[in-house]
Amino acid sequence: MVTFIAILFAGALFAGFIGSLTGLGGGVIIVPLLTIGFGVDIRYAIGTSLISVISTSSGAASSYVKEGILNIRIGMFLEIATTLGAIAGAAIAVFAPTHAISIIFGLVLLYSAIVSFQKRKGELDSENLPEEKPNRMAELLKAKGTYPTADGLKKYTLQHLGGGFTVMSLAGILSGLLGIGSGALKVIAMDSIMKIPFKVSTSTSNFMIGVTAAASAGIYLNRGYIDPVLSMPVMVGVLIGSLIGAKFLIRSRTKSIRIIFAIVITLLAFEMIYNGLAKNI
C-alpha cells in the first residue's frame, strides 16, 4: 500500500507539472494513470481527478494571480459558462455513454493540436495584436487588458464573445462529464476564438479550472466518487508539481509552451480516442 501510494504520488507530481505548464490541468493525465496504470474503476478515477484538478488550478493560480498576467474579469464572466456546463456535464454523466463523448473529445483535441502547430508560422498574430475596434459588449464587460512582455505592456481586446462563451460551456460540460479540467478547450476558446494572448489565456484558464471543477466536484463528492485514500497522494503530488510548473511558465517563452502544449494534447487526443473505442471510459 505504501508503494502504491508512492508511485501514485510520483505520477501525480508529473501530471501537476505538465498540467500547470500548459494550462491543461492534471486531470487528463490522472484519469488514464489511474485506470490504465493502476486498474482503478473509472468512477473513482474521475472523482480523484477532479480533486487533482482543483489543487493544480488553485495552487498555480495563487502564483499567477499576483503576476498580473491573467484577467480576473474575463475569467469570472466566462465562469458562468463553465460552471453551468460543469453541472450539466455531471448530470449527463448519469445517462450518457461516455465512451462516445470520449471519442468526440479526442477528435476535438487532435484538431486543436493541428491548429496549434499551424499557428507557429504566424506567431505574430497572437503576440502583436493590432488594437482592434472594441465592440459594445466587450466594452460593457471591460473585456480587455494589458499584459507584460519583453517590449513593455501590450494591449488586447476580447473578440467573438458568443463563440467563446459557447466553447466555454462545452469545456464545462466535458469537465463535469469526464472529471478533467478541460484546460485545452478553455485555452482554445480564449486564444483562438476570443483572440486573447496565449500567456493570458493559459493563466486565466488555470484560474478558471478550479471553480469549474468545484462546480462538478460537489456533485461527485455527494455521489461517493471521491475516496480519501486514493485522493490524498494524488492531490498532494499534483499540487507540488503544479507549483514547480508555475515557476517555469513565468521564465519560459511562449513558443516553447505552445510546442509542449501541442505535443501533450496530441498524445491525449489519441489516448481519449483509444479509450473511447475500447469503451474504457
Added chain:
Amino acid sequence: MTTNTKHWNDARMRNIMGTLLRVGVFSAAFLAVSGGVLFFIQHPKEISDFTTFKGEPAKFRQVHLIVKEAFNLRGRDVIQLGLLLLIATPVARVIFSLIGFLIEKDWIYVAITAIVLIILSVSLFSNYLTF
C-alpha cells in the same frame, strides 16, 4: 472612475486572492497529509481495493457529516475534511471576488460574480436536493 484607484484595488485584490488560494490549498494539503499519516498508523496493514466501484459511505459524501466525523481524528475522516476544504477554496475565491467588486462598485461584475456563486451553491448543496 480614476484608473489609478481601480488599478490599485485590482492589484490589492490579486494579492489577497493569491494568498487566499494559497492558504486554502495548503491547509487542505496539510489536513490530507496529516490524515494520511494517521491512516497509516491506525491501519498499517490495510489494502484498499479500487478496482470495483462501491461508492463511498455517507460520512465521506455529505458535507455536514464530513465536518462532524473529522473531529474523531480517524485518518480517512481527516483526509476527507481536507478534500472538502480544497473544493471550498475556489468557492471562497469567488466569494472574495464578490466582496472585491462590491468595494470597487463594479456593479456589472458584482452581478456576474453573484451568478457564478449561485451556480456553485446549487451544485455543492445538491445532496440536499433530490438529484
